Amino acid sequence: MKKTTEAPLGGELRSQQTADRLIAELRDGLFAGATQLPSEVELAGALGISRTVVRDALSLLEREGYLERVRGIGTRVNRDVLQVENRLDQKMEFYRMIRAAGHTPHSDQLLVTRETAPPALAQRLGLAGQPSPTLVFVRRRVLADDLPVLYSTDILPLALFDGQRLDTLDFTQPIFDIVSKYCHVEVTKTLAHLRAVTGSAAIRRQLGLRPDQALMQLEETCYSRLCQPVLCCQTCYTDFFDFAIVRKLM
Missing domain, CATH: 3.40.1410.10 (Chorismate lyase-like)
Structure with missing residues (x-):
């Protein structure tokens, strides 16, 4: 079996890092206790990153069940999911x-x-x-x-x-x-x-x-x-x- 060395994909890595940061901010940081997140523009300003990275990170979190983005309402937070530590549907260590x-x-x-x-x-x-x-x-x-x-x-x-x-x-x-x-x-x-x-x-x-x-x-x-x-x-x-x-x- 030929060994392959894989470099992280830049945009994907930045989006994942931002998603991880948002989870930390939602649990006990800037957005602790929040049931709804600010707009993408406001999030980008608060986190000091581009709106594109914010949008991709929110998509990741929505796929993982932490958020729901509803047209006309905004980005709602599922705080019950945020509290779960050991998820079988995620990579576990x-x-x-x-x-x-x-x-x-x-x-x-x-x-x-x-x-x-x-x-x-x-x-x-x-x-x-x-x-x-x-x-x-x-x-x-x-x-x-x-x-x-x-x-x-x-x-x-x-x-x-x-x-x-x-x-x-x-x-x-x-x-x-x-x-x-x-x-x-x-x-x-x-x-x-x-x-x-x-x-x-x-x-x-x-x-x-x-x-x-x-x-x-x-x-x-x-x-x-x-x-x-x-x-x-x-x-x-x-x-x-x-x-x-x-x-x-x-």
Whole structure:
């Protein structure tokens, strides 16, 4: 698999940064408590940016359910959505979720292996047809303080690392940071499947589960900005987490 280095797209990056800034301002900044935002012209002046960037940022926030722009009324704010921390319909990073819950995240039981790709994984990662592609499996348990809260298995093509020695890399970092730092690829979207599972005996033992306790399994294929599959993730969450989904019906 040929490694590609992807530079952020300037306009898109500025719009996303502005959208992130607006969320912060709506939560506890300039627009804290507001149920309606000022006009695009006023926002551009208040934030010191162009109206075009403001318009694009508002479009991003509307798609994500934070806002509704209604002709003749203006830009209304959904403050219930703003309060949600852990959204399954957005890119998630579980270290951040644990910190947001007031705990210190860390991982242990880290195991990094090289394995030949089975046909199903080769297909998901766009490696079908290559002779015996090698994958990197990163398995770990993640804790909130001293409480085990999830078990993750992340799977990447070895070729993404472009000959780097795996034993010199820090695999305790969040997987999206690893892909960005060592493989120079940004994950921008995932295709996820969600199901309740019992989990294997080994995973249940590592998470210290009760006999009647189920797990929520998130199975994801993650894609780059160029719509190329980058990695597969299988994460088993305990009931420590409380997730939400914002569904846009129109």
